[in-house]
Amino acid sequence: MKIKFLFVTFLTLSLLFALGCNQTATNSGSGNSSAGDAAKKRIGVSLLTREDDFYRELEAGLQEAARQNNYELIIQSGDKDLSKQQSQIDNFLVQKVDAIILCPTDTQGIAPAIERANAANVPVFTADIAAGGGKIVSHVASDNVAGGRLAAEYIVKALNGEGAVGIIGQPEVQSVVDRETGFKVEIAKNPKITLVPTLNGGGVRDRALKAADDLIQGNPNLKAIFCINDETALGALAAAEGRGKTDLIIVGYDAAPEAVAKIKAGTALKADVAQQPHHIGAKTIEAITKHFKGEPVEAKVAVPVKIIDIESAK
Amino acid sequence: MNRAFRQKLGGLAIFGAILLETIVFTTLAPQFLSFENLINVALSIAVIGILAVGMTFVILTGGIDLSIGSVVALAGVTAALVTRRTELASLGFAAALAVGLASGAFNGATIAYFRVPPFVVTLAVLTIARGLAFIFSEGRSIGSLPESFGRLGRSAFLGIPFSVWLMISMFALGWFTLQHTTFGRYVYAVGGNREAAFLAGVKTKSVTFRVYVLNGFLVGLAAIALASRLGAGVPNSGLQYELDVIAAVVVGGTSLSGGRGSVVSTLFGAIFIGVLNNGLNLAGVDTYVQKIVLGIVILLAVLADKVNRAD
Numbered sequence: 001m002k003i004k005f006l007f008v009t010f011l012t013l014s015l016l017f018a019l020g021c022n023q024t025a026t027n028s029g030s031g032n033s034s035a036g037d038a039a040k041k042r043i044g045v046s047l048l049t050r051e052d053d054f055y056r057e058l059e060a061g062l063q064e065a066a067r068q069n070n071y072e073l074i075i076q077s078g079d080k081d082l083s084k085q086q087s088q089i090d091n092f093l094v095q096k097v098d099a100i101i102l103c104p105t106d107t108q109g110i111a112p113a114i115e116r117a118n119a120a121n122v123p124v125f126t127a128d129i130a131a132g133g134g135k136i137v138s139h140v141a142s143d144n145v146a147g148g149r150l151a152a153e154y155i156v157k158a159l160n161g162e163g164a165v166g167i168i169g170q171p172e173v174q175s176v177v178d179r180e181t182g183f184k185v186e187i188a189k190n191p192k193i194t195l196v197p198t199l200n201g202g203g204v205r206d207r208a209l210k211a212a213d214d215l216i217q218g219n220p221n222l223k224a225i226f227c228i229n230d231e232t233a234l235g236a237l238a239a240a241e242g243r244g245k246t247d248l249i250i251v252g253y254d255a256a257p258e259a260v261a262k263i264k265a266g267t268a269l270k271a272d273v274a275q276q277p278h279h280i281g282a283k284t285i286e287a288i289t290k291h292f293k294g295e296p297v298e299a300k301v302a303v304p305v306k307i308i309d310i311e312s313a314k
Numbered sequence: 315m316n317r318a319f320r321q322k323l324g325g326l327a328i329f330g331a332i333l334l335e336t337i338v339f340t341t342l343a344p345q346f347l348s349f350e351n352l353i354n355v356a357l358s359i360a361v362i363g364i365l366a367v368g369m370t371f372v373i374l375t376g377g378i379d380l381s382i383g384s385v386v387a388l389a390g391v392t393a394a395l396v397t398r399r400t401e402l403a404s405l406g407f408a409a410a411l412a413v414g415l416a417s418g419a420f421n422g423a424t425i426a427y428f429r430v431p432p433f434v435v436t437l438a439v440l441t442i443a444r445g446l447a448f449i450f451s452e453g454r455s456i457g458s459l460p461e462s463f464g465r466l467g468r469s470a471f472l473g474i475p476f477s478v479w480l481m482i483s484m485f486a487l488g489w490f491t492l493q494h495t496t497f498g499r500y501v502y503a504v505g506g507n508r509e510a511a512f513l514a515g516v517k518t519k520s521v522t523f524r525v526y527v528l529n530g531f532l533v534g535l536a537a538i539a540l541a542s543r544l545g546a547g548v549p550n551s552g553l554q555y556e557l558d559v560i561a562a563v564v565v566g567g568t569s570l571s572g573g574r575g576s577v578v579s580t581l582f583g584a585i586f587i588g589v590l591n592n593g594l595n596l597a598g599v600d601t602y603v604q605k606i607v608l609g610i611v612i613l614l615a616v617l618a619d620k621v622n623r624a625d
Binding site: 049052056171196200204205206207209210213217218231256258261 | 546
């Protein structure tokens with residue numbers, strides 16, 4: 001029994017070791033040859049996730065700008081897990097990085113970890129998602145409220161200011177709630193547009209499909225749906241197409257390649273609010289550079305969004 | 315009261331509950347009882363329903379399978395990737411079935427022949443399958459597929475969508491297998507009293523293994539129904555399906571300790587939960603409140619089972 005246990009432990013450890021070696025190898029490969037350069041600034045990055053296009057683009061923006069400024073980035077993914085992100089921050093502090101970039105996995109929950117960084121005098125910057133506490137030098141993000149307003153403007157125009165409109169949202173995420181807020185504010189300016197109760201699609205395609213099914217079913221005169229991201233929009237599109245409801249107007253958010261292709265193809269997905277994640281990454285590095293030089297940095301940097309429809313997608 | 319009568323009563327209880335739900339929701343939202351909405355309800359429980367047939371077999375043997383949601387995602391992603399590569403949706407769907415069968419065989423072999431607790435094995439497969447789904451898909455949905463991939467999910471016969479037909483036929487097949495085949499009787503025997511079944515000459519290991527393989531097959535089918543309807547392989551689809559499915563089985567009245575229950579009661583359980591979700595959505599009830607309602611319902615169902623067993 002004991003020997004078996006030892007054997008399993010040994011196997012696990014050697015597996016971890018092998019994976020670890022692999023990891024370091026790739027890191028140093030993508031890193032820089034001048035690793036011994038003591039003057040080179042090191043920046044710890046903890047992303048929300050690496051599993052969607054948005055964050056891939058944001059990461060690319062960070063890396064490109066960091067390369068130009070000759071910074072070394074230590075990029076990790078919080079995998080949407082607060083405790084994982086906390087320990088990543090603690091590791092950055094042990095590694096004595098010169099700055100930290102965070103895309104918080106939990107707006108409120110991340111505050112104590114930021115306070116630890118504040119105590120260690122390491123400047124913290126947030127990108128895309130804001131933090132609810134601790135001292136942040138600068139927060140760089142899309143103007144999500146403006147994005148929601150743009151979507152509403154598009155729908156109001158397409159409906160000639162009249163009809164029932166629904167939202168498939170995801171109330172757990174602050175940036176998404178901002179989109180909803182902007183959307184509702186703009187819609188409220190149009191007395192002839194009615195807003196039916198918002199459903200939660202969880203930001204994932206299969207749940208959004210179900211929500212859209214119920215939304216369309218429960219509101220026979222529904223004319224348009226605002227979806228808070230593209231996975232949601234593509235789920236809603238599948239629901240609309242499955243029911244032959246091609247006259248519905250769906251507006252998504254993020255302008256992922258698959259969604260843009262659907263807009264170009266003339267489907268019920270008519271428009272998308274496009275963020276500029278690459279730009280967010282670049283702007284974050286720009287803010288850090290300013291901070292390193294001792295120049296004043298704006299506490300909030302709003303990166304503009306734009307709307308894409310069949311005309312502008314071509 | 316004798317036990318048979320008691321079980322009949324249990325079956326009636328869930329039926330009565332569905333009736334009560336229907337009355338409440340029809341009052342709250344008049345469109346509830348329309349043909350379109352009933353199709354809508356059937357459509358929304360189709361994937362969970364297909365999975366619940368397999369889970370009923372698993373739970374009847376006293377086992378559990380937590381991996382199904384992740385395997386649905388992995389099989390869906392595989393189907394999408396194969397379809398993209400070969401331009402043949404049929405090959406993609408075959409690949410999804412293969413993924414389902416393979417994971418079922420892995421689960422079954424580990425549980426039956428290496429005697430690892432089902433909870434642990436399938437929990438491990440849950441995270442492995444989800445990880446593989448993200449790796450294969452590079453973390454993003456595989457969409458923009460040939461038209462044929464989504465055709466199945468969009469097709470309907472006699473006004474009833476394909477996935478609903480698939481669910482109905484799986485329930486029918488599952489019912490027939492459990493009630494009218496030797497294998498079905500063995501499933502009950504293994505779950506009721508493994509020792510006794512073994513001594514009576516039932517090859518308990520083989521039965522357990524085959525139940526998980528069967529379940530894997532159904533997971534593959536459910537993945538096809540979902541992916542085809544979505545028109546894409548989505549790595550983060552199927553999240554927490556295992557909970558919905560187990561809830562449907564348990565609410566229907568199948569005992570988690572094995573040996574007691576049926577596919578028919580699972581069907582009622584799935585309908586009950588589907589109607590509950592749909593009705594709460596139509597009535598505009600807050601999604602967080604919906605979660606609480608569902609939790610209470612599951613709790614009540616399990617309590618009812620315990621009370622039933624007490625004597």
